[in-house]
Amino acid sequence: MNYVVIVLMVVAILSIVFNTVMVWYAKSTLLKIDTVYTASEEAVEIFSRMDSFKEHLQSVYDMPTFYGDETLRSLLEHSGQMIEFLKRYEMIYSFTQPDLEKQLAEASVEMEEHEEEEAEE
Numbered sequence: 001m002n003y004v005v006i007v008l009m010v011v012a013i014l015s016i017v018f019n020t021v022m023v024w025y026a027k028s029t030l031l032k033i034d035t036v037y038t039a040s041e042e043a044v045e046i047f048s049r050m051d052s053f054k055e056h057l058q059s060v061y062d063m064p065t066f067y068g069d070e071t072l073r074s075l076l077e078h079s080g081q082m083i084e085f086l087k088r089y090e091m092i093y094s095f096t097q098p099d100l101e102k103q104l105a106e107a108s109v110e111m112e113e114h115e116e117e118e119a120e121e
Contacts, residue, residue, distance in 0.1 A: 046086065047083075047086060047087075050079070050082060050083050050086060051083065052112075052115075053079055054076070054079045054080060054083055055112065056115070057072065057075060057076050057079055058076060060072065061073065061076050
């Protein structure tokens with residue numbers, strides 16, 4: 001009878017140790033996933049702001065006062081290059097958000113609507 005109790009105690013202790021390790025591992029993994037998700041959310045913000053900046057710069061460049069200005073044209077080209085550079089990393093961030101392109105498009109539309117509302121005021 002004592003032998004059975006000892007075996008059960010050892011099994012219980014091993015189970016407690018194993019479960020403690022598994023809880024720690026799950027917690028550390030969830031923290032890493034949260035960090036990736038936060039980075040993904042920030043990437044959405046960066047991409048939408050860059051697109052908005054390029055569109056705003058394009059609208060200023062198209063104004064009759066500034067049309068053909070070399071400084072604005074080169075700035076417009078540079079912003080396009082920056083957007084292309086950042087889009088290389090878009091697939092990395094879309095790992096956590098498969099619909100990232102859809103979200104970026106929606107954010108761009110929202111920014112355009114917001115800019116139009118400000119222009120009307």
